Amino acid sequence: MNPELNNQMPQKIQHYTQGQWTTGTGDGEALHHAITGEPIFTHSVKGLDFKDILAYGRAVGNPALRKMTFQERGLMLKALAMHLHAKKEIFYELSKATGATRVDSWIDIEGGIGNLFAYASLRRQFPNEAYYIDGETAPLSKGGSFVGQHIMVPKEGVAVHINAFNFPIWGMLEKVAVNWLAGMPAVIKPAEQTCFLTELMVKEIINSKILPEGALQLIAGSGKGILDHIEMQDVVTFTGSAKTGRLLKQHPNLVEHAVPFTMEADSLNSSVLGEDAVPGTPEFDLFIKEVKKEMTIKCGQKCTAIRRIIVPEKLIEDVQAALSKTLAQTTIGNPDVEGVRMGALINHTQVEIVKQQIEALKKSSEVVYSNDDFEVMGADKNKGAFISPTLLVNQHPMTSEEVHTIEAFGPVSTILPYKNLDEAIAISKKGLGSLCSSIVTADDRIAKQYVLGSASHHGRILALNKDSAKESTGHGSPLPLLTHGGPGRAGGGEEMGGKRGVMHYMQRCAVQGHPTTVTEITNVYQYGGAYKEDIAHPFSKHWEELQIGETYISAKRTVTESDIVNFANVSWDHFYAHTDVTALDGTIFEQRVAHGYFILSAAAGLFVQAKKGPVLLNYGLEECRFTKPVYAGTTIGVRLTVKEKIDQEKKDGIAKGIVKFLVDVYDETGETIAIATILTMVKKLNQE
The missing domain is CATH 3.40.309.10 (Aldehyde Dehydrogenase; Chain A, domain 2)
Structure with missing residues (x-):
């Protein structure tokens, strides 16, 4: 695959833009083999129309990625990572022309592909939606009829990545993995010196047909003038020298349109003994x-x-x-x-x-x-x-x-x-x-x-000692789930960082309204929203049949002194507030108080349907709070509401999904005494 090794004349590097491979006009500039010094490629960007290239990404690639869910985008990344990993040896061969050893190339090639795998796995932290619900609901009124919720949607532009020569593969993949998961297309502008290796990988990516058209374009050469055509929905990233980065950051077009610009510059890193x-x-x-x-x-x-x-x-x-x-x-x-x-x-x-x-x-x-x-x-x-x-x-x-x-x-x-x-x-x-x-x-x-x-x-900062050394990735290895960037000379930007990085390519918007309205907008039930009651118990329904906001109102139960004493004996939780009425002076409790975990257990007894059904298991509890003391004589009931549904890939021959239920435990006054979210695994109706 290396022209020098095959005794061929220097080949002209190709660009992939607007759905086709092209070469710039003219003879172009020569690129040399780092080991032999022989000319092996030429490159030219003459004839490329940067304005049309960016417009194509916005018009073709962006809508295709935006309509995909996080799960679909993540699976796309996984498929691409597997495809490129199977082809890795052709990249290793050509990488030698950059002067890289096998270990050097491993960092660049398999490190880059590893970023695709890492962000593919990150899909599990996102909903099966094209957008993301960011953070908790903000109560904005005393009566609870007005709330706020942040959502994040993909920007409607294109991510332009201007990369350095030292990592022609990793530098590309560590960025596109993030913007693709977020739902944005990319235009890659690698450094001229090593753009031939980036070109080879882009050819494999395009040939795989895994990405939707327009999701990736390549400008293999000088990108001078491309920033003149950036628009407000675009994102620009730069990796390279601090001096060049500062010049780009001040581009009038970026300033005028307030375009996000992430800079990762070479810096004088240190290690302390x-x-x-x-x-x-x-x-x-x-x-x-x-x-x-x-x-x-x-x-x-x-x-x-x-x-x-x-x-x-x-x-x-x-x-x-x-x-x-x-x-x-x-x-x-x-x-x-x-x-x-x-x-x-x-x-x-x-x-x-x-x-x-x-x-x-x-x-x-x-x-x-x-x-x-x-x-x-x-x-x-x-x-x-x-x-x-x-x-x-x-x-x-x-x-x-x-x-x-x-x-x-x-x-x-x-x-x-x-x-x-x-x-x-x-x-x-x-x-x-x-x-x-x-x-x-x-x-x-x-x-x-x-x-x-x-x-x-x-x-x-890496804190290294003999205990961490065996598994440490070392001083110089950025990791996909941690931020890569730094202040001052290092550029002041952040890349990767797990979910943090994905947010750089999305617009955060604060949505305000009644809980019912916000529920319908976000597809996540908001506390205080209208219930959708059904005669059928939710545990009797398959994943597809459950609706967000669907609520089951349980029977009621009165807590007794015997319940509290018996739970203490069963659980071995003999905290004084549950067992010693003589020790309550000076506390907030008026009498012996029921264990919080007893309330949850009793709630489960009220809302669980005992007979076998589509619910496969309960595997987690989130956001559990006890909001009011419960004494003997209190009557409790449960409002069990479908809060959120998360699709899952088929494994072990069973098609299933996750359902998050909001468990709202209330007393005879209707006031909430405990609230939690339980996670259940629910079988799908369609097992194909």
């Missing part, structure tokens, strides 16, 4: 291993890589010696060669940029490890974009500026000494905003002090 983690401890070894990994994985071309190594001043020499030793053992070369642990930078231009940045860092730092005579395995050192790992030491981190402002985007990092943990925190903050940081210590008090002291300046 705790004072307790001295040589000979597992934590010291973990620290050295983690720093070495972050310097050499992807040849240091990671936005989360450790650039500042913050260590106790008494351990400077130990850390320097240990890191220099392990860096010297790093094998550099062609990823095809067994034993190679670090490949190449993306191209010769990037090599020169990194070298210039190292020279700038040397104004206040000293190089303590670098090897100009490094050996390259299986490749020509001069033709490929190879570079040696470089370790520096800066003895004055509190007064030096370069180490906190200049990022060498390669296998380069600087050791910084600290006198005490407060100073370590201050040094970490001098980066003026980072995507991530880490603290390696066996002392949880040190971890707590560092995290709370530095969290304001970081998007994510």
